[in-house]
Structure formats: C-alpha cells, structure tokens
Amino acid sequence: MNIERRPRVGHIAFLNCLPIYWGLVRSGALLDVDLHRAPPDELGNRLVAGDLDLGPISLVEYLRHADDLLLIPDIAVAADGPVLSVNLVSKTPLADLPASPKIALTSSSRTGVLLGRMILEQRYGRTPEYATSGTDMDSALADADAAVLIGDEALRAYHEPRGNHVLDLAAEWRDWTGLPMVFAVWAVRRDYAESHPGLVKDVHVAFCDSVRRCREEIDDVVASAARWEPFEPEALAEYFNRLQFTLSERHLAGLREFATRAAGYTEVVPLPKDGPEFFPAGEGMIAGEGQE
C-alpha cells in the first residue's frame, strides 16, 4: 500500500495567482498536489504552523519565519512599476491628508500594508494612526481617511474609485528605490524539504512549467478568467501583463532592499549576508521573464 501523501500546497485566492496555477490544470500536475485555496494571511499562518508543506507566502511573513523556511527559486508575485492591485485608497488627494491621518490596513495583507506604512511615514512624512480593517473599500474607508487594500478588492478600487484617490504602492516603491517590489514568494518548510526533496523539486518544476504555459496561452487565460470575474478582458490582460511571476536577480535586489527597510518595523529575521536561503534546485528555469 502506498502511504505517501501528496504535498500540501497553498493557492492564493486572488486573481493575481490564477496565471501561476493555469498550467497545472493543463499539464495534469494538479492531480499530484493537495491544493489549499485561501487568502494570503491564512496561507501564511498555515505554512508556518506546518499545516501546509509549501506554497506562496507574503514576503513579510516569510521574513519573519525565514528560520523555518527555504525559498523556492524562480517564482514570486512581483511588479516592476505599477501592479494595479496594491493601493492606498484615500478620500482626499494624498497631498491633503492630515499630518496624522487615520489609515485602515486590510486584514488580508502583510507586505502591502507594511509597504503602505513605509511610504506614508518615510516618503510623505505622515505619522498615521492605524487600524486593521475588512478587505473591501467601503468597510475599510468607513472610519478612516485612507486604506491600504490588496488583491481583487484593490483592483476593483483602481477601476471604480467612486470619487476616491488611488495610489499604486508598487509604483511608489519603484520611484522611491528604483527596484521591483516582491509581494509574495514561494517557500517550503525546511523539515519537509529535507524529508521530501524529490517532491519539492517536482512541484517547483510543475510551477515553472505552469507560468511558462500561461505566458504562451495568455489570451486563453484572460478569456477564461473574464467568464467569471467582474473585469473586462482588456483590464485582465493589462493586469496579467503588469504582474511578474519570477524571482530574478533584480527581484532579489528589491526583496533584500525591502527586508532591510522592514527590519525597523516588524520582527523580521535579518537575512544572512548571502541570503535568502534557497531550496537547492539548480539554475533558474524560466529565465528571461520579467527580467530587464
């Protein structure tokens, strides 16, 4: 009897991760993983608790738990400029925000909300009062001057701001540092990587192949997503084009810069000098994508 169980793999329940999983269906690799779909905050908790073996995790959550995790090469959720779905949505133009604005931080985010705090405090000299909020624009703005939103709700706010002002935080990061912003990385628990290196390698290869297929079949990805999502095909095409799913050297430079700046804010484990530490999987497999 086979007592091996499938690797338990996370799946971020946002449109932005659809391209990463697209090819798993096409190649059949979907049958070889036990996929768990949830918002990023929940997936991070489950990976850290050992209820998942590997998968996407918010960059900040990875930095907090880097001692227990290894990065999986090549794959990320990132943007080198506007991302459209990590936004500071404010009732007034940014310049008119008071010195100590009330800022709502969506409960689903760890990285976007910290990026928003850094930008408000360091770039725009504000000393905000923060509160955790629901994930949608109305509940987040109910008792705040502005809100940091991520994912589908933030993309919706970008397309339908309803009188509010939308500041793209990945664009802000790029203007500020000259670097891409990495929002989520793929990580594997160290104990799982040690006991099941072959399975981790298989999942890595399957995801790299999936991203490659998605780029080749992007029109089908858009058409398929547009059947179910409240966004026009053109808007989805623009979004999937902005998003980068790779972790190139340039992305790593952005990740390290963010880790350095995050250290002053939250209990992140400082990266080792030549860090982050990777699951050993050889050369990058989807080189070229997202690299400049």
Ligand SMILES: C=C(O[C@@H]1C=C(C(=O)O)C=C[C@H]1O)C(=O)O
């Ligand atoms: C680009 C995005 O990245 C997401 C942002 C995250 C965060 O802020 O913690 C976590 C996972 C990512 O998928 C997005 O959701 O819009």
